[in-house]
Amino acid sequence: MLATLQDVIAYLGQTVGLVGDAFGKFSSPTVLAYVFGGTLLGITIGVMPGLTATMGVALLTTLTYRLEAEAALLVLVCLYVGAIYGGSRTAILLNIPGTPANAATTLDGYPLARMGRAGPAMGTATTGSFLGTLIGMVFLATIAPKLADYALEFQTHEFLWLAIFGVLISGQLTAMDDPLKGWIAGFLGLAIAMIGQEGLYMTDRFTFGFTEMQGGIGLIPAMVGAFGFSEVIAVMYNRRAEIVRASVRLLDVVPDPREVLRYWRTIGRSGVIGTLIGVIPGVGEDIGAWVSYAAARRASREKEKFGKGSVEGLMAAETGNSAAAPGALIPVITLGIPGSAPAAVLLAAMVLHGVRPGPMIMIEFPSFVYEVVVMMLLAAFAILVLGIALTPLLLKVLAIPRERLMPIVFVLCVIGSYAIQQRMFDVWVMVVFGIVGFVLREMKYPMAPLVLGIVLGDIFDKSFRRSWVIHDGDFTFYLNRPISLVLMLLCAATLIMSIGPCRRYLGPKVEGAVQGTIGVVTGLVRAHLVLVALLFAALAALVGLPVRGLEAGGAGFARGVRLAASAYAGILRDAATAFGRGLAGLVIAPLADLARFARRPGPPSADRGEQA
Template sequence: MFDGLVLLGQGIGHFLTPEGIFNVIWATLLGLAIGILPGLTATMGVALLVTLTYGMETSQAILTLMSVYLGSIFGGSRTAILLNIPGTPASAATSLDGYPLAQQGRAGLAMGLATTSSTLGTLVGIFFLALLAPLLTEVALNFGTYEFFWLAVFGVVISGQLSGSDTPIKGYVTGILGLLAATVGMESLHAYQRFTFGIPQLGAGIDIIPAMVGAFGLAEILSQIKRQPTLLTRTVTDRVVPTLKEVFQYWKTIIRSGVIGTFVGIIPGVGEDVGAWSSYAAAKRFSKKPQEFGKGSQEGLIAAETGNNAVVSGAMIPTLTLALPGSAAAAVLIAAMYIHGVRPGPMLMIENAPFLYQVVGMLLLATLANLVFGLTLTKLFIKIVSIPQDRLMAVIAVLCVVGSFAITQRMFDVYVMLGFGVIGFLLREMRYPMAPLVLGIVLGDLLDSNLRRGLGLTNGDWTPFFTRPISLVLFLIVAVTIVLSIPPISRGLGRLLANLTRRKTVTEPSVPDGPRPKE
């Protein structure tokens, strides 16, 4: 316990330097801008910034990416409140009460409440991250080759829940495409080149950075060109900083939503939007004034913003301890960690124990920056929505090309980026999520090498994959997840549960026999 507190103090103090504070400031501001602009998601922002942080020291690079991630989730509430257009999917629930408050002339107060509740939600998630992550890591130390294989399979399976597609099957498809892309190039055990089709540049495999930049950056540009949205503007005339009473009169809602958001984040592949909606639904259920929800309820706004920001910290728990993403942006963060030499997973506490507590420090500093900028620069930041879309997309296109080329100075990487950009655009048009594609590339080597290593240890016997206790548990989880994602089964189970609930509701207790009382 004492060692953990020492590491926590060192993790926070590690970034209290001019370089660390500077990186927090500019990355948080950039994240806020990304979140405010509708169409630009936190996942896309983190993916594009990976290329700019390639030459940075590892902890400073991850600090920068984490600040952008947290700032983007927080920034999405600005346009959700002002324009009823969520800047990110995580802010959709915020618009239910935030926009009615803005229509009532209380847009500043709504954004102030969103800022403070976002900060408190993140702090609740940070508490559970510091408490639970070391414990979960100790359990995960029992994992071996067979368990790591199922862990990688589970990562691809839960990718069906990432970034809201029509059906989980679409997530599985893009996840498998990512796995196939990961098998291109020289394999790790016997140095045999696979699926290169005579192209020498493919011998080293497909680099994750140009693939990620193309799938998120270029594909988004093509999608925006097709849509060409038109935005309105709204001014803020009232005060932005709320009073302590306005915030803490809903302290039960804040704690409840923070806990719900954190544990939604722990579930791999669910995401911030589910955390927001779950917290909002729970707040409405336990509220003394549920009739005000959707009409400008401050409690509803606080619940949604607390929930979605708590997911960010909660998502770091499986991300760091199991290398399973708690959200779509966390999938990109896993790729970034591998690129910068950090291996998230069960071995993290052995190979790089201070890093876990450094992540806690990153989240604390980024949260503090969000609080300061959210309360002081709100009126300035809303002017960002007036940036012409064509100019913004032109800048992002340049970043895509430069970022893909700058790392290895190979034009081939630019072609990879273009290829994945076109593929990503076509998949988006068919409502296929992109995060599983990147996650499949990241987990592909882990799955492939552990599968072949496990079969090598047993001379081709598959039995240990299903008989070892942890492997069996992981296999059953994967199997149940796949079965429940089949639409007819999930619909049938939903109807069964609804019928059981209805029967319990309509069943009345029998009247005992005996003389009736006289009237």
């Protein structure tokens, strides 16, 4: 026991030393400009409802292409952390989450603002975001190196099932009421990743004769379109102006240290939960906030205040979503699998700047993990300073109509998509993914599984083909490796846990399809029986000709034909009706969401309002 404790202390001391060494690379005045500039831009993006952290990171990735790797990633990390924090401002003042990660913040932040405590509520959010980022940073510094060493044991079989598990768990947790929609989005992303030349034999797939598609779909243009241009289309389609003017005194925003002492258990619990949620592939900061909020409510002595203006609930939500940001980078760095949608874009930015995340990271770039830890630390202090000092100025951003910002966003989308490879093809990719992203969002399909599917598609494809070739199609080999077996069981458990929500969503559709199919089969059987009866009637009429005479036999034959034909026509009509029902259940029902979206009338133009 003593030896184990000594090993832990030695490891922590070594980690602190390595973080200190990495800190030396970020001690110049230029670095401070990057830190505060990136964080300020992130907070501004978070303050604007509809502008997400993912969109901001995707757009800025293209604009930081010419910077050195450390400087570019520093700006992107600071923007990421700043955007998650900035969304709390509108969540508290307007009951509108600036980013999806701040949805849980509205439950108690807005009631506090209505009580006249908007300033202290924003101070609580600042404290929670700062401490949550620090907690996640500690996990990033201590867990990521060990996880990278463990990931060296992974082979193609483990990466295959890890990719499948990432898509399944992301689809389930981001669309809890309807996991099927999350899975559809995730596997659509996997299918998109299959476009281009495959990795083993360089065979073209789904290129349709376009040479530009042989290298696959560019991740950055796709992400810019899915999260940037889709928002432009959404604003054009909805035409809802949300303009609010609010005022808060600067001194009211200063965090109260007594809250840390009072809610230290909630802060620690929410920080750990948020970090662990962030590690799960594709789940994201919003789930971290909701789970942390639910855990705080269960453990609180003041449950009745939650949802009515609880400082503890606000602290839990903001600590959870901020801790999930460093947590989402743990699988990015060690496995090459993003923990959230913004982390997926950061993964693409790392590859763009020559850093290859994955199990070899501690061998090829041993100091990179600790450099990211320092980036997170600098971003945490930046949101603490800027969140207090610039709150009155940032609140004025709320008065800018979104429709005036969207042309700027569109121009940045076009420039960013074109700048990386100077190809108009990437601009068209951005436009197509913008339309697809808009349609999916309007149909309530989550975007995080789509992003994760595109990122994991290459890992899934290469791992599956290599393992299949190595073992000559022997599927039983997957059962011989413990890690692979554990991942398979996790995939099975994810599917089993989703049976209930899937039954609630698909129950009426499946029931109608089954009944229609049974009707088709029954109708066809009855029709064939009537056909047999018709043949027997004709035979009886022919047999009756010499017995009863030509006239009687002809009349009997005609009567039998009329009766049989009438019955046969009725059965065919019933069979056709049943077949139509079955077709509707099996084919048309999955497209019902798209049909409802197409039939939905355009929204009426709304007058702009103001809220004091």
